[in-house]
Amino acid sequence: MTDYKISAKGVQVYYGDNHAIKDVDVQIEDKTVTAFIGPSGCGKSTFLRTLNRMNDTIDICRVEGDIRIDGEDIYDPAVDPVQLRAKVGMVFQKPNPFPKSIYDNVAYGPKIHGLARNKSDLDEIVEKSLRKAALWNEAKDRLDAPGTGLSGGQQQRLCIARAIATAPEVLLMDEPCSALDPIATAQVEELIDELRQSYSVVIVTHSMQQAARVSQKTAFFHLGNLVEYGETDKIFTNPEDPRTESYISGRIG
């Protein structure tokens, strides 16, 4: 099979002496939402961050193994992590808009990567990204207002718009709804489902209901191991591993 977007083999991650990710193999498909679930500290966020080399910014972190996106080894010394992160966008747990206007927040990535030839190009990218993030109607009249003035849910959608604006192929989301209320969560989840048309989305979540609602594939992590990976329906109705069953039925984690 070659239509996997991301393929990881034998991935080990160490924080100093701490072995955080143990021998993880996973194949992530394009135009699919893949959820990573598991108890706190199980390594799901760490593994997510290896996919766009955000772990490079942590000095004591060491990654081993083979991770390929579109068949290209992303840990190859020839690969520029900066280019990689443009291709693999990321949305964080807490909404973190820059202290700039809504427009400048979205235009940040395109400006850095020179994606727009002129101002009207840039306007178009900003509008398109905000529309995709379902924020355009709320924000179109106040593009010059600071992004930090939006509500929490709007801020998170702004961060999603910001990530989409650089035209990534993969979108990584690290518990994107954990700081949001149920209504904002529902909006973001709806958005994730739409994003699946164009991107491969990987989402880390603490909420099993959320994983069940938004994802097609689910991976269960426990103590740094990938315990089980498969169709979301199957994981939640008929898990193979007893640990997965304990977790989803609420006995551990």
Place this chain on the structure above:
Amino acid sequence: MLPLSVPFIATAVLSVLGYVVARKRALSVAGGDIRTLTSLPHQHGLNTALSTLLPPLAVMMVWAIGARIAARSDVALVPENPTMVYIILIGLAVTGFVLSLLRISTSFRARTASEGWIMGLLIFASTIAVLTTVGIVLSMVSETLNFFGQYDFRDFFFSTTWSPNFRGDSDLGIIPLIWGTLYISFIALVFAVPVGLFAAVYLSEYAGPRLRSVAKPLIEILAGIPTIVYGLFALVTVGPLLRDYFAEPMGLGQSASSVMTAGLVMGIMLIPFVSSLSDDIINAVPQAMRDGSLGLGATKSETIRKVVVPAALPGIVGAVLLAASRAIGETMIVVLGAGAAARLSLNPFEAMTTVTVKIVSQLTGDTDFGSPETLVAFALGLTLFVITLGLNVMALFIVRRYREQYE
């Protein structure tokens, strides 16, 4: 003036005694079992000590200020008779001592009472700080008014020559001094702000923890060097160097003392100021900001330039304005680096001088304290105070206005 040291020492001794006695008394009232007391013995002690000490102390302060004002205005605001003042003060102390001792019982809540006295002590301390500032300003204002009674304020603010003459007939225009002050401070900031800011960015964003732990204290040592030592450095090293390699080859003068010399050395003095404050502010920018930018594929320097520094900007501006008020108030480096000649010139390699230097030179030496040539120092001081106060207020305003930009 009568000395206040006698009642002060007496009150202090009585207060310490009060602590010991009240503690003993509380214990004996409790019959050795402190569980029967509503408040602990040391709280009774504290209550007695503070109620003995604070009222006389407050009265002493009010009396001392009143006496100063009375001495000026010839109005008998306060009793001048020392014995009477002593009696009032000691009487207050003894009253507080006895009353608080009498109140000790198993049900007396000394805990709450001593809390009240402690708040009184804190208010007293902050009042001293505020009143001192007010006092400094008032003393300068009165001398300045005195000066403007003898010298036209239009000449002071708008005349472009400064040539004091103790036989009278002086030109006391502030403009050349303000010009020198601003020129030297400007050069100092042009030098210190980029260097300090870049050093801060390097230390907080790039340097590893080990380098940081060595380099940060090293930079802060610069802040501990006395300014007179910087002045010597300007006089014997920087001044001649600038003259030989820049001023003379470019035909801009033969003076080793120059605006450039003082400005550069003052800039070095300000580096730790700017870098240390900016470093703290840059560190306060949430990591989430950096992650957000890096996650979009920005490089490290793009992240710093477009996200971290803009987010920290209000704080950095505040740091720069604080450094500016330091520069404006600096004296020693200017005396040794830029000389003492008041001059209005654009050439940075010429000797000039600042307001602070002239304050010193007008007040030192054998001078008549009533002449405008001496009193002008107060007018200069007040002008300087207003300028630096303005800068500080602006710094505070900017920091407050933009503080909540993130989160």
